[in-house]
Amino acid sequence: MNKQYCPSLTEYKRRVARVVNIGGVPLGGDYPIRVQSMTTVDTMDTLGSVEQTLRMVEAGCELVRITAPSVKEAQNLLEIKKQLRARGCNVPLIADIHFTPNAAELAARIVEKVRVNPGNYADKKKFEEINYTDASYAAEVERIRERFRPLVKICKQYGTAMRIGTNHGSLSDRILSRYGDTPLGMVESALEFLRLCEEENYYDVVLSMKASNTQVMVQAYRLLVQKLDEEGLQPYPLHLGVTEAGEAEDGRIKSAVGIGTLLEDGLGDTVRVSLTEAPEHEAPVARMLINRYTSRAALAQPIKPLVGEEPINPFQYYRRHTHEVANFGGLNVPRVVADLSRLPQLEYADLRAAGHLYSPFLDKFQMSDLGADYIYTGERPVPFMLPNGLREIVNYPAWVDGGRRPEQYPLMTADRYMADAHPNTSLVNHPQLNFLLLTLDALDAPLLERLRQDPTVVLVLHSLNAHAMPEMRRAFFELINHGITCPVLLDHDYPAQAAEQTQLDAATDLGGLLIDGLGDGIVLGTSRLPADYTQAQWLDTIDSLNQLSFGILQAARTRMSKTEYISCPSCGRTLFDLQETTAMIRKRTDHLKGIKIGIMGCIVNGPGEMADADYGYVGVGKGKIALYRGQEVIKKAVPEERAVDELIELMREDGKWIEKEVVGEPMGV
Structure with a gap:
């Protein structure tokens, strides 16, 4: 099976796409990744559409999409365009088309780009016929091709670009009958239209594979790239987006899990973040996602090359096989660890930052749906009894000196862990659960052999590389190739920066691993944050990181903890x-x-x-x-x-x- 979908799994290299010019804004090749969004005003409200477009451009939009559900809206695009140009705004406009080929054909004569959805552009969604024969399937494809051909010719004549944008939720009954509700069905839906474009020698095409389910979205884009190469088709630019991502923190996290995962592997030429907010709020989020990659290749440290084939299937979700250690791995949901190690002091009430609420009046704790499973306290173990169900991780010396209390487990370095492998040592480990902090470079032959024989270890995988997600993924490949099945806790920390940037960065780095079934928990560390935070600042920070951890797991579809x-x-x-x-x-x-x-x-x-x-x-x-x-x-x-x-x-x-x-x-x- 051909698993190649990106230039490199270990080195940051952007996929080189065919250049498509959209009204003077080139897309693909070595050009910057472009930012775009879509108006929310009624297209027949000319002034409202113009004013909103101007706000979007000011916020950073390089391309603006406007819906054209019927001929009258398509016609009014001309008036919107005239008024924008009169006000000195030359942003390329994109007409969004769904069910109406005649609206698309009109819009293609007016705007710089049209977007069509192959699932409902001249295709059927009535579910009148489920069992297509080869002959009836082929006949339906030919009917659609003849209905689509006029638009291709108009776009070619007018120099209008086109996005063939498949949506997971709007596949036709014909595609569903043969491929099911799958990434492969999404890809085939677009390729049917794309093949006709190439027959007509029309190549100004951009492709997208959008879904609200981040796993499906990522798999579909990867499979699309693989199929384009397999069929010898042009390397068309990719428009990245997660449909219906939602609002606020959840919408940003979900967008980053899907879009960021693909950007990490060098895929993507334009980004639209779909938030249930004013469209001018979307462009800055897209820009924050994109900006991480402007100097990624220069900042990244070399990663050990992969020998042989990628050991996981990038086109289908499978959780990595692990044996159970306490409540990690096996069939357990991924766990959340809250890092409390840098709190100046820790009292009962402070556990609220980890989702455990204490009432002095009732003298009991109540855990929320976002209650951490473990807390990490480093060198300063908690001085009181923890609430039922909460467990504590401490550094190995503190664990030994503190008397190895119940519900308390040691975190070891690789050196300390391997020291215990030598005879005549007096060092001891926990009989059921030990945490081992390491990076990819520590995974040498002696350590791998020790891990293979130790049923008590949960790895805490960390990276200091600017290209962290691929380095951590490479460590998983090493474990899989050596038959190591111990659970792995994903550990990463971020500097003091805007909370929104941390949300996007963490959702990309850790969500990108979880999307592929890699990881049995998350700990967002605090080691890179300023030492002079007040107690209140630390508690607020820990609370937001704890909520972010649960949000990433939810967005990656690996642990559902909220609506x-x-x-x-x-x-x-x-x-x-x-x-x-x-x-x-x-x-x-x-x-x-x-x-x-x-x-x-x-x-x-x-x-x-x-x-x-x-x-x-x-x-x-x-x-x-x-x-x-x-x-x-x-x-x-x-x-x-x-x-x-x-x-x-x-x-x-x-x-x-x-x-x-x-x-x-x-x-x-």
């Missing part, structure tokens, strides 16, 4: 206020651990885009909402003022609803 909202970023088709509605639904449902709720502004971004949601809330008309259970519409045209109550009632019928527990503020906190 997930798959909410679209809004556009001119949206039929209600997405930000306000998302906030309202979140307020009522954010206690439903592990439930996925899709919130879509219109039927175009409806059941398809929320492909793996448990429930859906979709705008179908002015003031009217359709409610879904999975992909099935259950209630149609529900008045908007009753829709959230009806959604909750649907969950209640399914036995998924629980009442929100009202908890007062813990006293003394």
Whole structure:
């Protein structure tokens, strides 16, 4: 099996894509990775669209997309473009097309680029036919090709670029019948259209493989690159994005897990971050993701080259096989460790930063859904009894000197661990669970052999390399190739910087490993933060890092600890206020651990885009909402003022609803 999907797994090299010129902004090749976003104003509101576009450009957008759901909106793109040019704004415009080929053909004569979705551009999504024969399948493909060919010719004539953008949730019934709801189906959906473009000698094409599920999204882009090479097709530029990422911290983390994972391997030529926020908020996030790679090759330290084939399948998720050590590895969910080692002092109430809330009045702890499984205290073990279920990691000398208390486990260096392998030593380890801190360079033959024979070790894998994710991945490859099955805790820390930057960096570095099934837990360390933080600053920092750890695990689909909202970023088709509605639904449902709720502004971004949601809330008309259970519409045209109550009632019928527990503020906190 050909697993090659990027220039290098150990050296930062950007994939060299064919250059596509979009209204004077070249994409691909050695040109910078471009930032883009999409307007949310009704396309028929010319002034509103112009003003919002200007704000987006000021925020950093180099390309601006505007929806054109019908011919009238496509025609109004001309007026929007005229007014933008009159105001000195020459940003290239992209028309977003879904169901209407005639709107695409008109828009292609006006704007610099059109985006088509092969899942619903002249294809069927009525599920009238499930079992296609080879003949009926081929006939349907030919019908679609003939419907698509005029657009290709117009784009070629006018010098208009095109994005063929597959979405995981909007694959046609024909593709689903043959390939299922898979990354391969997504890729094939785009390749059908791309092959026709090449037949017509039209090459100004950009490709995307978007999904709300980050695992599916990453696998689809990788598979696309592999298939382009396998079929001898042009190396077209890639537009990266996670659909319906959501809002605030969750939306940023989810976007970084998907987009950042691909950027790490040199894939991607333009980025759009899809947040349920004003579009001018998206460009700075995209820029923060991209900027990490402007000097990556120069800053990165060499990584030991991989010998032989990559030992994992990059196109399908499998969690690395591990044996169970305490509650790590095996079938256990990935664990979260909160680093409290640099707190000046530690009291009961301070454990709230790790998600454990203490009430002096009740004299007991309450753990939240984001309660850390372990705390790391370094050289200063806690001076009190820990709440039930919480365990402590301390440095080896402190563990020995402190009397090796129950629920307390040692962290060792590689030197100390290997010293115990020599005869006549008096050193002792914990009989059930020991943590071993190491980097890739420490994995020599004697250590690997010792690990193979030790059932008590959890590795704490760390990297100081600017190219940290690939170096840590390379360490996993070493373990897999040597048959080492001990669990691995991903350890990384970041300097004092904007909280948003740490969110993006950590979600990229650690999420990129979890996406491939590598890692049995996370610890976001504090060693690079200033020593002069106050107690309050340390507690706030630890609290945010703890929440970030759980957010990364959720975004990578490896541990669901809270409600997930798959909410679209809004556009001119949206039929209600997405930000306000998302906030309202979140307020009522954010206690439903592990439930996925899709919130879509219109039927175009409806059941398809929320492909793996448990429930859906979709705008179908002015003031009217359709409610879904999975992909099935259950209630149609529900008045908007009753829709959230009806959604909750649907969950209640399914036995998924629980009442929100009202908890007062813990006293003394």
